[in-house]
Amino acid sequence: MIKFIIRSFIQDYEAIHNKQVREAYGVLGGVLGVICNLLLFIIKLTIGSLIHSIAVISDAFNNLSDLGSSLISIISAKMSNLPPDPEHPFGHGRIEYIASLIVSFIIFSVGFQLLKSSFSKILAPEKVIFSPILMLILFLSVLVKVWMFFYNKYIGETINSSINKATAYDSLNDVIATSAVIATTILEHFIPFSIDGIVGLAISFLILYTGFKIAKGTVNLLMGLSPNPELVHTINSKVREGQYIVGTHDLKIHDYGPGRIIASIHAEVLDTINIVEAHAIIDDLEKRISDELGINIVIHIDPISTDIEKNEQIKVFITNRVYEINEQFSVKNLRTTKGLNCTNTIFDLFVPSSIKKTDYKEICKLVSERIVQNSPQLNIIIDTVNPIISEAER
Structure with a gap:
């Protein structure tokens, strides 16, 4: 379904290295997230209020935080695509990483609020009202979150978006949380005591853990991680495909945000090769890597001794x-x-x-x-x- 939606709303959807196309993917993912999470928040808040379940209400506000995350992903998709300026010569791609960090703070805030509410419910328990129809609606909301996991994961992997990948696994946590809420509500129908507050507490810890994971991953990206070994292998292989190039070394990769990778590498060519011809080969390789990988690369020629x-x-x-x-x-x-x-x-x-x-x-x-x-x-x-x-x- 997500592929059909992408084909319907994104022009030239296959050109994922194009910044405008990448922005369209990010905006589309965010808009779908806003619509789905707003719907789920309203449904779960209504159900939670009707059956007096803090666990369901907790889950509802978790979806509200996800809605905020989707709004931030839309804004970051727009802002990260701003052109370079004198203060930011490599563009604004890292805004997406900052946006992911803001999302983690929102999740932390919601998690702490629900932690507080769940403690109150444990101290003053209230019997949850069981309704098969409402449980069925909650089950359908789980299916919505499963779909959200897959579409965010697909977009995240397609355009290498940290915020979409984070949203995908946040949706997976929501599937676990809502499933636990449904199981608890059904279980409370058959037992004489309330475990609603305890489950709400568990969900709040799950939310906090999700916030921590997103924050940790984003901080690592901002600080600078070691390059992906697969990307390193791909760049080295493509450069070595060049005519007269016998080896490569000293590859450096700088990540200025998704789709804004700058790299440099030393290409080893025989010292018997004409410098004009070698330069033409390097120019062709730089263009090919830019077109195929979306990486702005500078290739330095190292003449290898034939002595x-x-x-x-x-x-x-x-x-x-x-x-x-x-x-x-x-x-x-x-x-x-x-x-x-x-x-x-x-x-x-x-x-x-x-x-x-x-x-x-x-x-x-x-x-x-x-x-x-x-x-x-x-x-x-x-x-x-x-x-x-x-x-x-x-």
């Missing part, structure tokens, strides 16, 4: 220095480029699989220092650190 004898001498020297650190370490895929006052030396380091990945950074530092200590004219670039897989581990 086999010199490269072999350097490899023997580095291998010996690495061997001094650990006899099980090995060097592979070594190549060199001539710098102004140094020789850039790039290679892959292989270490025993028993060594933890958290120690790789320290090992790279140790290897670099040992090599430079003995040969200051070398600039060491360890491209990757890989575990040595033994026959037994295979």
Whole structure:
């Protein structure tokens, strides 16, 4: 159904790297959220009032907070698409992350209010009135939230939107919460005491936990996370597809908001290639990556030395220095480029699989220092650190 709605309301819906199309996805998701959550809030508040259930009323106000989240997603979709200005040369894409943080604060606020109401209901319990028709309506509201989970998840994955992904899993929590409310209301019909306040308390904790998860994920994005390994592999692979490019290294990715990724990478080309031809190949690669991945990338040319004898001498020297650190370490895929006052030396380091990945950074530092200590004219670039897989581990 969501695909039909997208096709009906978004022109050029397949051009997801287009900022206008991406904005249309965000606005559409927000509008659907406002409509669904407003409807659910009215229904649940009415039912909760009629049957005197704090759990249902809690669930209703949870939907009201979701409505606020949908409004914020609409505003953020519009604002994050504003063009760059002198104060924000990379655009306003991170507004979407700030919007997600605001959503988490709204969820926290609702969670604390419901926590307070649920405590009051535990201290002064009131019998919940059972109504099969009202329970059926609540069950239908669960189906609405299931649909909201899937459509938000689809939009979030399609346009890589943090706020839609957060809304999707918030909707999934709502499915759990409302299902618990229905089960509690039915159960109270058969038991002599009230557990409505306890369930309301549990729902409030669920709401608070959702707010915490969204806040944590958003803060990580604002602070800067390590790039997605799949994206790293994709960029490296696409650059290496270029004619005369024999390798890549030193990839850097900067996230200025969904659809606003800026990257740089060093492309290794043979030093026998004409510079004009190499430049044309790089220009073509930058354009292709921009068109296919929506990433603004700068590719730096590193002419790889074809002096086999010199490269072999350097490899023997580095291998010996690495061997001094650990006899099980090995060097592979070594190549060199001539710098102004140094020789850039790039290679892959292989270490025993028993060594933890958290120690790789320290090992790279140790290897670099040992090599430079003995040969200051070398600039060491360890491209990757890989575990040595033994026959037994295979």
